[in-house]
Amino acid sequence: MTLVKKGTFAERLRQSADDVWEAIFAHPFVQGIKDGTLPMERFMYYMKQDYVYLIEYAKLFAIGAVKANDLTTMGWFASHLDGTLNREMDLHRQYCAEIGVSREELEKEQAAPSNLAYTHYMLSAAQQGSIADVMACLLPCAWSYYEIGMRLKEAVGDLEGHPYRAWIEMYSSEGFDVMVEESLQFMNAFADGKNEEELQRLENHFIITSKFEFMFWDMSYYGHEWPV
Numbered sequence: 107m108t109l110v111k112k113g114t115f116a117e118r119l120r121q122s123a124d125d126v127w128e129a130i131f132a133h134p135f136v137q138g139i140k141d142g143t144l145p146m147e148r149f150m151y152y153m154k155q156d157y158v159y160l161i162e163y164a165k166l167f168a169i170g171a172v173k174a175n176d177l178t179t180m181g182w183f184a185s186h187l188d189g190t191l192n193r194e195m196d197l198h199r200q201y202c203a204e205i206g207v208s209r210e211e212l213e214k215e216q217a218a219p220s221n222l223a224y225t226h227y228m229l230s231a232a233q234q235g236s237i238a239d240v241m242a243c244l245l246p247c248a249w250s251y252y253e254i255g256m257r258l259k260e261a262v263g264d265l266e267g268h269p270y271r272a273w274i275e276m277y278s279s280e281g282f283d284v285m286v287e288e289s290l291q292f293m294n295a296f297a298d299g300k301n302e303e304e305l306q307r308l309e310n311h312f313i314i315t316s317k318f319e320f321m322f323w324d325m326s327y328y329g330h331e332w333p334v
């Protein structure tokens with residue numbers, strides 16, 4: 107299941123946030139997707155918040171394309187900017203269309219506080235930092251979803267008739283594992299030659315964005331809103 111290679115910087119990152127990731131896997135929202143017991147109303151709240159999240163997340167790929175030092179890297183970021191906007195977000199548009207939520211309504215959704223904090227943290231780190239900072243912020247998103255997707259697919263087995271089938275299939279699909287694997291390779295290459303202080307900054311981005319991933323699930327389950 108794990109794509110990470112021993113002794114790499116990506117392995118160090120994964121280990122540094124392991125407790126956070128275990129808390130994510132055990133979260134009642136994630137467990138509820140697996141069991142199919144998650145109320146659809148919570149899932150739709152999550153999808154709407156995720157839609158506005160993905161608009162900002164996609165900008166990280168655009169920043170990565172600007173900060174890339176070669177055409178292969180630039181092309182990779184450009185293709186995932188396209189993939190996020192035109193494929194991943196299609197899943198959201200389709201789910202929402204099925205229950206009568208239009209594209210316009212999705213785009214008008216206001217980000218809840220944890221969502222806003224998460225995307226702004228990433229955008230600020232990406233704008234101030236190098237391409238390595240961009241990747242350290244992006245990694246927990248795709249990689250933790252991949253591990254969730256794989257775990258859920260394995261636990262559920264036959265997805266026929268499962269209420270969250272399309273979601274589980276998307277994040278456990280073959281294209282997605284390639285994307286994660288390539289992200290890990292890029293992360294290792296970008297970290298190459300960096301001193302310990304810089305590596306710690308990258309590790310900190312990884313841990314913080316992993317914690318924001320947990321908060322996103324928590325917010326979607328309990329509905330944390332602005333206090334006033």
Ligand SMILES: Cc1ncc(CO)c(N)n1
Nearest residue numbers: 156159160247248251322
């Ligand atoms: C909050 C969040 N993190 C990661 C992903 C995976 O792209 C997503 N769709 N939403």
